[in-house]
Amino acid sequence: MDILNYSLDWARGEVFSDKIIALISVFVLACAAGFYFLGRTQMARAYWLPLCVSGVLLLVVAGGLFAANHPRIASFERQYNENPAAFVEAELARTATSEHDLNLIVYTVLPIAVIVCAALVIGFKESIHVRAWLIVLMVLGSFLMIVDSNTRARNAAYRAELEKNAPLP
Numbered sequence: 001m002d003i004l005n006y007s008l009d010w011a012r013g014e015v016f017s018d019k020i021i022a023l024i025s026v027f028v029l030a031c032a033a034g035f036y037f038l039g040r041t042q043m044a045r046a047y048w049l050p051l052c053v054s055g056v057l058l059l060v061v062a063g064g065l066f067a068a069n070h071p072r073i074a075s076f077e078r079q080y081n082e083n084p085a086a087f088v089e090a091e092l093a094r095t096a097t098s099e100h101d102l103n104l105i106v107y108t109v110l111p112i113a114v115i116v117c118a119a120l121v122i123g124f125k126e127s128i129h130v131r132a133w134l135i136v137l138m139v140l141g142s143f144l145m146i147v148d149s150n151t152r153a154r155n156a157a158y159r160a161e162l163e164k165n166a167p168l169p
Helices: 003-038 042-046 048-082 084-123 128-165
Strands: none
Touching: 003 042, 003 048, 003 084, 003 128, 042 048, 042 128, 048 084, 048 128, 084 128
16 A cells, blocks of 8 residues: 555544544533433432533544644545655654553553542542542543554554655655
């Protein structure tokens, strides 16, 4: 497969991930509505606001990622046809930055945040609202680790393909 097709497949994969995040955000918002309207216990009612906030946050993230990745599909062909070597060089630099950022977020920040939230849940046994926020943050962090680990794998495979098939200068 040539570099342009691989790049387009990578961008389409990113757009698909963005759509999955948007779909999950709608599900989270529906859960928030369910807890708000159908929750009978104080703990159930405590979940609606954290779920609403995380659902909106996920929707904003999905929209931002879609806005960043969807235009790449159209621009990749133009950039590649103008200068293949410059295109590959720019993509290699971008994927290296992405890999660094994903390693920091997926394998350092998010796991630490989930562990801290889990530890705090133990300390806030009597505060249902704090516990609800912490539990939702743990679920949100875990979901983002799942999605971002897939993004990291796709990014690494794309970078390897770029390095393997880079045109000679």
